[in-house]
Amino acid sequence: MESHELTFEPDDRYNAFLAVCKKAPYGKGKLSGIAVAVKDNISTRGIETTCASKILKGYIPPYDAHAVELLRHAGAAIVGKTNMDEFGMGTTTENSAFGPTLNPCDTGRVPGGSSGGSAAAVAGNMVRMALGTDTGGSIRCPAAFCGIVGMKPTYGRVSRYGLIAYANSLEQIGPMARNVSDVSSLLQVIAGKDRHDSTTYDRPYTHTPVSGIKGLKIGLPQEYFGEGVDPRVAGVVKNAIGRLEELGATTVSCSIPSMKFALAAYYVTCACEASSNLARFDGVRYGPGADSKKSWHESFKEVRRAGFGAEVRRRIMLGTFALSSGYYGKYYAKAQVARENVKADFARIFSEVDLIAGPTMPSIAFKLGEKSDPLSMYLSDILTVPANLAGIPAISVPCGKVDTMPVGLQIMGRHFDDERVIDAAYAYEQAVN
Amino acid sequence: MAEDQVIVGLEVHCQLDTKSKLFCGCSTDYRDDGPNTHVCPVCLGLPGAMPSINKRSIEYAMKVAKALNCTVLHESEFSRKNYFYPDLDKAYQITQYDKPLAEGGYLEIESDEGGERRIQLTRIHVEEDPGRLVHMGNAERGKYSLVDYNRAGIPLIEIVSEPDMRSPKEARKFLNKLRATLEYLNVFDSDKEGSLRVDANISIKGNERVEVKNITSYKGVEKALTYEVTRQKNLIRRGQQIERETRHFIESTGITQSSRSKEQEHDYRYFPEPDLRPMQVQSWVDGIVLPELPDARRERFISQYGCSLNHARTLTGELKLANFFETVVAADPKELSALAATWIADTLIGELNYRGMSLDRVDAAGITELMGILRNGTITDKSGIEVLRVMLDQRLNNEPVETPAAIITRLNLGKTTGDNTAIISAIEEAITENPKALEDYRAGKGGALNFLVGQVMKKTRGKADPGELNRMLVEALKKREA
Numbered sequence: 001m002e003s004h005e006l007t008f009e010p011d012d013r014y015n016a017f018l019a020v021c022k023k024a025p026y027g028k029g030k031l032s033g034i035a036v037a038v039k040d041n042i043s044t045r046g047i048e049t050t051c052a053s054k055i056l057k058g059y060i061p062p063y064d065a066h067a068v069e070l071l072r073h074a075g076a077a078i079v080g081k082t083n084m085d086e087f088g089m090g091t092t093t094e095n096s097a098f099g100p101t102l103n104p105c106d107t108g109r110v111p112g113g114s115s116g117g118s119a120a121a122v123a124g125n126m127v128r129m130a131l132g133t134d135t136g137g138s139i140r141c142p143a144a145f146c147g148i149v150g151m152k153p154t155y156g157r158v159s160r161y162g163l164i165a166y167a168n169s170l171e172q173i174g175p176m177a178r179n180v181s182d183v184s185s186l187l188q189v190i191a192g193k194d195r196h197d198s199t200t201y202d203r204p205y206t207h208t209p210v211s212g213i214k215g216l217k218i219g220l221p222q223e224y225f226g227e228g229v230d231p232r233v234a235g236v237v238k239n240a241i242g243r244l245e246e247l248g249a250t251t252v253s254c255s256i257p258s259m260k261f262a263l264a265a266y267y268v269t270c271a272c273e274a275s276s277n278l279a280r281f282d283g284v285r286y287g288p289g290a291d292s293k294k295s296w297h298e299s300f301k302e303v304r305r306a307g308f309g310a311e312v313r314r315r316i317m318l319g320t321f322a323l324s325s326g327y328y329g330k331y332y333a334k335a336q337v338a339r340e341n342v343k344a345d346f347a348r349i350f351s352e353v354d355l356i357a358g359p360t361m362p363s364i365a366f367k368l369g370e371k372s373d374p375l376s377m378y379l380s381d382i383l384t385v386p387a388n389l390a391g392i393p394a395i396s397v398p399c400g401k402v403d404t405m406p407v408g409l410q411i412m413g414r415h416f417d418d419e420r421v422i423d424a425a426y427a428y429e430q431a432v433n
Numbered sequence: 434m435a436e437d438q439v440i441v442g443l444e445v446h447c448q449l450d451t452k453s454k455l456f457c458g459c460s461t462d463y464r465d466d467g468p469n470t471h472v473c474p475v476c477l478g479l480p481g482a483m484p485s486i487n488k489r490s491i492e493y494a495m496k497v498a499k500a501l502n503c504t505v506l507h508e509s510e511f512s513r514k515n516y517f518y519p520d521l522d523k524a525y526q527i528t529q530y531d532k533p534l535a536e537g538g539y540l541e542i543e544s545d546e547g548g549e550r551r552i553q554l555t556r557i558h559v560e561e562d563p564g565r566l567v568h569m570g571n572a573e574r575g576k577y578s579l580v581d582y583n584r585a586g587i588p589l590i591e592i593v594s595e596p597d598m599r600s601p602k603e604a605r606k607f608l609n610k611l612r613a614t615l616e617y618l619n620v621f622d623s624d625k626e627g628s629l630r631v632d633a634n635i636s637i638k639g640n641e642r643v644e645v646k647n648i649t650s651y652k653g654v655e656k657a658l659t660y661e662v663t664r665q666k667n668l669i670r671r672g673q674q675i676e677r678e679t680r681h682f683i684e685s686t687g688i689t690q691s692s693r694s695k696e697q698e699h700d701y702r703y704f705p706e707p708d709l710r711p712m713q714v715q716s717w718v719d720g721i722v723l724p725e726l727p728d729a730r731r732e733r734f735i736s737q738y739g740c741s742l743n744h745a746r747t748l749t750g751e752l753k754l755a756n757f758f759e760t761v762v763a764a765d766p767k768e769l770s771a772l773a774a775t776w777i778a779d780t781l782i783g784e785l786n787y788r789g790m791s792l793d794r795v796d797a798a799g800i801t802e803l804m805g806i807l808r809n810g811t812i813t814d815k816s817g818i819e820v821l822r823v824m825l826d827q828r829l830n831n832e833p834v835e836t837p838a839a840i841i842t843r844l845n846l847g848k849t850t851g852d853n854t855a856i857i858s859a860i861e862e863a864i865t866e867n868p869k870a871l872e873d874y875r876a877g878k879g880g881a882l883n884f885l886v887g888q889v890m891k892k893t894r895g896k897a898d899p900g901e902l903n904r905m906l907v908e909a910l911k912k913r914e915a
């Protein structure tokens with residue numbers, strides 16, 4: 001089937017790739033011969049897949065993730081695996097065991113994360129499209145920081161089979177590209193029900209974007225333009241929303257009071273799930289082997305201590321603690337209540353509006369090393385996390401610049417309204433280009 | 434309830450006999466194959482692989498729930514039980530925690546005092562089996578251990594009883610009845626090694642309870658619990674406290690051993706499995722058609738075949754045995770049932786147990802023929818047993834098999850009615866060879882006659898009809914007196 005070969009020898013100045021396929025096979029189909037980069041937490045048969053972690057160094061999956069299989073069926077050339085924050089835990093792609101990725105717009109800055117490698121590969125013109133994954137903003141943040149388009153589809157629209165789980169209940173694989181049309185084309189290929197992922201729905205995506213936004217009502221949550229958001233970023237986004245109004249959309253102010261607890265709910269949930277997901281990395285089946293002279297407990301402790309980076313260890317310990325007997329009710333169970341509240345807030349707002357818009361990130365891309373304090377890094381996820389908690393589709397589309405750095409406009413929609421979200425982004429993109 | 438009343442509750446893990454594993458398509462038929470040959474990304478717990486529920490496993494579990502009178506919950510869900518062990522590929526087991534498949538229910542067993550006793554059930558839940566470790570030495574200090582994930586992901590149901598059993602024997606009966614029920618439902622194969630594992634809670638009234646883990650056989654349950662009863666009663670008698678603890682049953686020695694206290698402090702950090710949606714399967718219950726279950730079949734055996742309660746209980750206590758009985762008598766139930774019930778429930782089972790032989794190897798048609806011959810009275814019961822033994826041994830030793838008629842002819846086991854010359858000469862020989870017995874008989878010692886009957890039987894190799902022989906012997910003795 002994959003009878004052709006694409007030669008791929010990029011000048012990877014940004015450390016976007018962890019693995020490169022110099023001769024990438026491809027076949028016939030919708031994406032025939034198009035170079036697609038795949039984030040390194042998505043399993044690719046025969047290509048090393050590490051999640052940017054030392055603990056998976058040398059792991060070559062014997063199977064393709066469902067989304068990758070669909071890419072191959074569509075004729076795409078899988079040209080390499082992209083850098084990321086280790087296991088997706090980060091907002092800068094600095095938490096990679098294999099060095100940070102640099103932002104192609106300014107190599108003194110981070111590309112955002114955790115899908116920073118995919119964003120840099122697209123923004124740096126090394127590939128036309130890339131797959132990222134979005135747990136709390138990991139596609140939209142680097143898309144915004146690097147000035148490309150990135151989308152987190154509705155939870156359940158794209159199979160997660162083969163995505164090395166960080167926080168199962170929050171994350172989705174999604175498309176990244178330089179324009180909305182390509183994002184849409186990529187989503188066409190990867191969306192749909194998969195019998196291997198029972199959280200998927202039978203909702204294939206067959207849409208081609210049309211720029212029709214006339215008559216749509218857009219909600220503007222006050223929390224997206226208030227405290228903690230760089231006023232310059234807010235300004236650029238407001239101008240972009242002005243363009244949408246010129247195109248015939250109406251806007252209305254709204255509020256998501258549950259956002260107060262969104263970050264806490266998000267970090268508790270993802271830490272809990274991660275502590276369980278990452279427990280299997282013990283050096284027995286894959287990755288660097290354990291010292292067989294030591295006892296099993298000793299050797300797996302050693303493997304894990306040496307194999308995981310600091311941020312990963314932090315979240316594993318947090319999650320382990322939060323799930324412990326006596327604390328489950330205080331943390332995990334409470335986080336789920338907060339999550340329900342976020343869902344309820346979105347449901348309420350979406351009963352009155354068609355879309356919600358605001359900035360993707362509260363600031364432009366950070367300088368390398370700027371977010372050394374984990375808490376301040378966590379806070380920068382505040383505008384992307386709500387869509388993951390609610391499971392709704394959200395896109396980031398470039399909408400201007402602050403200090404020569406790109407700013408992303410975030411558009412969110414109702415569950416399975418991915419088509420409308422894409423149309424709105426497309427309308428904006430067409431209007432400004 | 435007596436002061437030293439024994440209180441037992443069981444947690445029974447049974448492998449469901451599905452074709453594929455609980456969360457992937459791998460075959461469950463791994464026992465004859467090499468290690469790690471029935472595996473895939475899912476049951477190896479490879480990064481990124483996700484479970485998807487095998488509907489058939491849930492149907493099987495629901496059959497059990499319905500047969501055991503449980504309530505299937507409107508919504509149930511899978512949870513993760515987190516702990517580190519090399520046989521656990523994902524470092525968590527997908528099981529059910531606070532929303533099991535079914536709750537309540539009961540199973541009726543024959544109580545030690547006779548009559549039926551209802552053992553209440555707490556819940557039934559579905560979970561995946563872990564892999565298996567083969568230790569080269571021991572787990573912590575041995576040279577190394579090998580892991581085989583063929584078993585990983587085999588569907589298990591865990592049936593939890595209330596502490597309603599009052600003796601190790603009742604626990605054994607509960608287990609036998611449960612096994613029979615699962616077999617009748619065609620969801621369980623008790624012949625498969627390791628298909629059943631039991632954890633038992635046992636206490637003496639008013640004392641702490643002890644959990645005994647790692648019981649892997651039916652007999653083991655009674656053995657382990659009997660050992661525990663003795664151990665706990667002895668401690669109490671000496672005025673010592675029973676410690677609340679987990680103990681392991683050592684099958685080879687029949688004793689239980691305290692586990693390291695570390696294991697009791699496990700915090701499994703349960704939380705809902707995010708890769709599976711909650712199940713809403715209550716509506717399937719009505720569609721489940723149950724086959725005839727052991728109790729109903731037992732009653733039918735009594736009414737249809739005229740079996741005694743005990744024979745009916747024994748015969749229906751195992752699916753294969755019940756089927757075997759019905760096959761044997763099918764040709765002529767009216768004539769064969771009474772005879773076959775006794776011969777199968779009493780004689781055949783004893784002979785099989787003695788040989789460690791499975792019923793599968795017995796040819797029902799041969800037994801039907803033998804029953805017919807016994808029914809016609811052309812051989813004695815004693816010869817019948819001899820024929821049966823030959824039949825079993827031929828099968829057991831893979832020798833050419835003969836029909837009962839052929840065996841009777843070859844061994845000349847036919848009753849010697851009509852031609853009594855052989856018996857008459859045997860009687861004469863016996864009396865002549867044993868003058869002491871003749872003397873005793875004359876002296877009126879009762880045992881002498883029986884002794885001589887035995888001698889004649891030996892000489893005629895049991896083919897003489899006992900009643901007839903007695904009459905002839907007395908006659909011959911009288912003749913000598915004269």
Ligand SMILES: [Zn+2]
Pocket residue numbers: 454457458459471472473474475476477586
């Ligand atoms: Zn499997």
